């Protein structure tokens with residue numbers, strides 16, 4: 001390489017200006033970055049590759065904003081098969097690539113969604129779908145161009161090039177893994193990516209206890225990592241900041257004071273939970289039963305609750321001498337002095353000063369086998385995390401399992417109070433019961449998607465993996481039919497119905513257009529020198 005230092009600096013400065021100009025475009029202007037354009041320029045290649053996903057990402061961005069201004073939502077579901085996606089294009093404008101579904105259907109070692117599949121599983125599925133979409137688009141265009149203009153008006157014309165939103169899970173490890181998986185997703189064709197605050201290797205939704213989140217600071221770093229990689233690539237990819245704190249039972253560490261308010265400790269004089277469980281296992285007792293017993297006896301609560309309990313005890317059992325020292329408003333004073341991010345030791349000191357005694361509380365005692373700390377999830381904590389990462393992300397998403405409608409409402413209202421006009425995403429689940437005790441009525445359920453779009457701006461709503469139940473039922477039906485009715489059944493129930501569909505479907509079913517029959521013929525004809533387009 002030549003050593004023209006002036007030229008090198010000039011090119012670098014030009015790149016910095018290009019980045020600054022890009023950050024001033026309407027799509028980028030709302031993002032508040034903690035780094036400068038020159039930092040990003042220094043992390044770019046000397047000749048950055050064009051980002052082929054950008055038209056799709058901008059299409060997604062516009063679509064979400066159109067929905068926001070109309071008060072409607074894009075409804076889609078997770079798919080891993082490009083053929084299925086080609087049919088979805090008739091009704092929806094985006095497609096979701098679910099990690100759970102990919103791990104279950106695109107993996108040689110399938111299993112429940114513990115995000116334990118190889119980190120490049122989702123990028124590979126995105127790549128497959130992206131290429132499939134391009135091919136369907138090419139196939140349709142070629143069929144249409146075979147017909148004169150006036151005939152084309154009666155033909156189908158689908159937009160197969162639906163922006164893909166991909167599951168980035170928890171970034172799959174350290175920050176460098178987050179950067180790599182973001183890069184792979186963007187290169188594969190992801191117009192949107194979501195990333196969450198679950199702990200790597202600890203995603204577990206199958207049994208009662210298990211959801212583990214990382215500290216706030218680690219979540220913030222993941223969002224920063226993803227955004228920084230998008231900046232390095234010059235990618236318009238939409239960043240969905242998902243927060244999985246709802247129903248979380250554990251947090252991996254106490255390092256971030258912003259989480260201290262929600263970490264649970266034992267207030268009774270008990271032995272460490274894990275020690276008790278280990279002994280139970282040795283003596284062939286049920287660890288679950290022992291655990292439940294321990295939890296019931298340990299006085300598990302947050303530190304603030306322990307302070308309140310101590311305050312109530314002191315006031316109830318106060319003697320004259322204690323009474324004279326204890327301010328009757330001590331707990332209110334305590335509450336007014338602890339703020340978001342006040343660490344445990346300051347809370348302890350303050351409580352001691354106001355109550356005159358040490359408040360018993362130990363968050364080490366309930367730690368789990370893997371060292372996680374017990375955690376109490378609240379809507380307030382979700383809002384705090386979502387608020388923190390909102391300026392760096394484009395869409396907020398509170399992941400809620402078996403959600404309480406009142407929580408959904410409280411979360412979105414709190415966020416909108418800080419960020420009016422914010423875009424939100426929401427994932428519905430499978431086999432949820434929607435009980436009235438959680439704010440659900442059959443009336444509400446009927447229109448909840450539309451209502452959430454209109455009232456809160458939840459513009460992207462998905463059924464992430466569970467639509468596969470519908471697909472399974474169709475396959476089951478076809479399998480039963482084929483086995484009992486054979487070719488006669490296929491002819492009558494599938495072939496005839498597909499080919500006789502009116503109006504004529506470009507997608508197919510005639511002359512094998514759905515599997516590219518026309519397109520192959522066109523290749524042969526063009527090579528032979530025939531004109532294949534009609535006017």
Ligand SMILES: C[C@](O)(C(=O)O)[C@H](CC(=O)O)C(=O)O
Nearest residue numbers: 098099100101113167464465
């Ligand atoms: C959206 C999700 O990430 C997925 O992989 O589809 C899962 C879905 C689920 O387990 O219900 C998730 O929400 O974590």
